[in-house]
Amino acid sequence: MSLSVEVETPRLVLRQWRAADREPFAALNGDPQVTEHLLPLTARESDALADRLAAGIDEHGWGFWAVEAPGVAPFIGxxxxxxxxxxxxxxxxxxxxxxxxxxxxxRGYASEAAQAALRVGFDQVGLDEIVAFTVAANLRSRAVMDRLGMKADPGLFDHPAVPVGSPLRAHVLYRIGRDDWRKPGAGDGNLDGAVVAAA
Structure with missing residues (x-):
């Protein structure tokens, strides 16, 4: 199903990527705290990732949107x-x-945007389930997934894109189904400052 979606929340706009996003995105991907649990990216690799994410939105009408905080910053991630x-x-x-x-x-931006993204996935795209995954040691992101109402699968899996022997290879998988997402109180926790890997 294709959609033409630009998502607005009370404080944010989730939108298609722009050329001006490349420089702050490369800076974000060069920050060791942001990328603590991610494979490092050069500026060129960061630009290529932005291009792939933009192409995915063009193809589907939804994807990993660039996030703008009007009146605060034109691009925050x-x-x-x-x-x-x-x-x-x-x-x-x-x-x-x-x-x-x-x-x-x-600032609660991640919570606001993630809930909006789940709403698009379940209410507009019609998905039955949405998953998330991160490095097993990334306790901050795992707590975020819990707050979204997601539940962890038992055990770990090796991410095939991460080199064998890397401490980033072992990942945990979380899931949430549409029916669980609709339950009262599901995903009401405050998501904030989380980092989840993009393939």
């Missing part, structure tokens, strides 16, 4: 949903992910 990479052992499906610049942690 990305939040959204996108199809899983085929190499993942639990593909096909759709993942939710987010990555915000450190300067915008602590």
């Amino acid at each position: 990305f939040v959204g949903i996108k199809p899983l990479a085929p190499i993942l052992p639990f593909a096909p499906g759709v993942e939710i992910g987010w990555r915000l610049a450190r300067a915008y942690w602590g």
Whole structure:
């Protein structure tokens, strides 16, 4: 199903990527605190990732949107949903992910945007389930997934894109179904400052 979606929340706009987003995105991806649990990216690799995410939005009408905070900053990172990479052992499906610049942690932006992205996935796209995954040691992101109302699968999986022997290879998988998301109180926790890897 294709949509033409630009998502607005009380404080944020989730939108298609712009050329001006590349420089702050590369800076975000060069911040060791933001990328503590991610494979490092060069500026060129960061630009290529932005191009892939933009192409995914063009294709589907939804994806990992660039996030703007009007009156605060024209670009603070990305939040959204996108199809899983085929190499993942639990593909096909759709993942939710987010990555915000450190300067915008602590303001509740991730919570606001992630809930909007889930709403698009379940109410507009019609998905039955959305998953998230992160490095097993990334306790901050795992807590975020809990607050979204997601539940962890037992055990771990090795991310096939991460080199064997890397401490970032072991990942945990979380899920939330549409029926659980609709339950009163589901996902009402405050998501903030989380970093979830994008494939």
